[in-house]
Amino acid sequence: MARIDISPTLSIDESELEITFVRSSGPGGQNVNKVATAAQLRFDAAHSRSLPPDVRARLISRAGSRITRDGVLIITARRFRTQERNRADAIDRLVEMIRTAATPPKHRRKTKVSRAAKANRVDAKRRHSATKRLRGSVRNED
Numbered sequence: 001m002a003r004i005d006i007s008p009t010l011s012i013d014e015s016e017l018e019i020t021f022v023r024s025s026g027p028g029g030q031n032v033n034k035v036a037t038a039a040q041l042r043f044d045a046a047h048s049r050s051l052p053p054d055v056r057a058r059l060i061s062r063a064g065s066r067i068t069r070d071g072v073l074i075i076t077a078r079r080f081r082t083q084e085r086n087r088a089d090a091i092d093r094l095v096e097m098i099r100t101a102a103t104p105p106k107h108r109r110k111t112k113v114s115r116a117a118k119a120n121r122v123d124a125k126r127r128h129s130a131t132k133r134l135r136g137s138v139r140n141e142d
Helices: 027-034 053-066 083-102 115-132
Strands: 003-007 010-013 018-021 038-044 072-077
Touching: 003 083, 010 083, 018 083, 038 083, 053 072, 053 083, 072 083
Parallel strands: none
Antiparallel strands: 003 010, 018 038, 038 072
16 A cells, blocks of 8 residues: 655555545636546545544644544645646645644743833833823913
8 A cells, every 4th residue: 555655754544545536617628517627635634543643633623624523634626637636736735734733833932021121111101191291282371
């Protein structure tokens, strides 16, 4: 069985993919109404044996509307006029999605606003306040 490499440590089995061809709405002239060239790739992300649990969870959360309630990821490729190129495009898009899900998110470090930045903010407020005070109405002292 063929394996699709995602990264040096991660690959998925091609038997986990189900690719069907449907009629495409894209370019193709008269051919578009006769030949099913759009590739529809289905990958059961929720039950995949190839994906580690953390990658699986990130992939499912990032897939959005492309994933069904059962955890099946559906990618439709209809950019090209041939089945082979659309099939390759769908697989490439799946690999890219899994690759981005495989990189763990960066840990956020809390930072504090510096004392100088706080002082600058307060000083700017004071200057703005003084400018507005000078715009006030003039009193008549007779």
